[in-house]
Amino acid sequence: MRYIIGSDKYHVVGNWNGIWKAQVPHKARHLLWRLCRGCLPTRSRLLERRVECTLNCPVCDEEIEDELHIFFRCAVARDSWSAAGLSSVLHNVKYQQTNAMDRIFAVCSNESSDTVGRVTMSLWCIWHNHNDKLWNDNVQLPRQIGRHAFDAWNDWYSVHKLQSNNVSGTTEAYLVRWEKPALDRVKCNVDVAFVSGSGRTSVGLCFRDNSGHFMAGMTQWQQTVISFVEGEAWTLLLAMDRRS
Structure with missing residues (x-):
């Protein structure tokens, strides 16, 4: 097996370690x-394998769909890169190779593992x-794709760092408990949820007094998909309107 894997016939030259070390x-x-x-x-690859199909990209319907188009040239993909805060990487002159594989290897060789991770998460969301x-004939706006990639990577990275920095499994984060608000104060907790494929964002909020007793609560949804940060901000706005 080592001989087969190491043979020139199956070996692809590239920065594979950069891929496996990506923080993602x-x-x-x-x-x-x-x-x-x-x-x-x-x-385009399916056609090479003698699978009959149309060639145009199903997202933009403007160009032939190959790896370079899907992830780097499609208008939706390019706007998604910008929404994820990675426009400087996309347009960097170092990464303008003629195929997607060479571009990926170039990014892995020149960027930090964190940046490679953010790029990889964006590519995953685009795919x-x-x-x-x-x-499903369901397509998100580029800003939604980019924001989802940005939020998903940040959430994963925060948890990953927390786990890697505390090998014993006992951290202060695990000891955090809900605390009652101060006297004559009210605490409001909010949360956001997304149901895959529904195109909806649902939110919930709960008010408790300084004794921890439930006072009021509500749930609501809207027919759009937004980021975690936007969803929680929207819920806080609903909470302030309810208190007023």
Whole structure:
């Protein structure tokens, strides 16, 4: 097996260690590996495998769908990069290679593992949106894709750092408990939820007095998908309106 894997026939030269060291969830690293190994079922690749299908990108319907178009050239993808705060990486002159694999390897070789992780998460969200459009005819706005990538990476990174810095498994974060508000004060807790494929954002809020007793609460939803930060800000606004 070592001989087969190491043979020139199957070996692809590139910064593979940069991919596996990227600070990002395993599912996103796996997507990056599939992209660089030419395993993604793009329409141009399916046609090479004698699968009959249309060639245009299902998201923009403007160009032939290959890896370079899906992740780097599609208008929706490019705007998603900007929404995720990665426009400088996308337009960097170092990363304008003629195929997606070389671009990925260049990013892995020149950027920090954190930046590579953020890029990888953005690519994963772009691919997820592409498949959602293809199979469910549901497509998000670029700002939603970019914000989701930004929030998802930050959430994962925070938990990952917390776990890696506390190998004993006992941290202050695990000891945090809900505390009653001060005398004559009211505490409001909010939360946001997203149901995959529904296109909805649901929120909930709960008021408790200084004894910890329930005072009031409410739930609500809107027919759009927003980021965690936007959802919680919206819920806080609802809470302030309710208190007034």
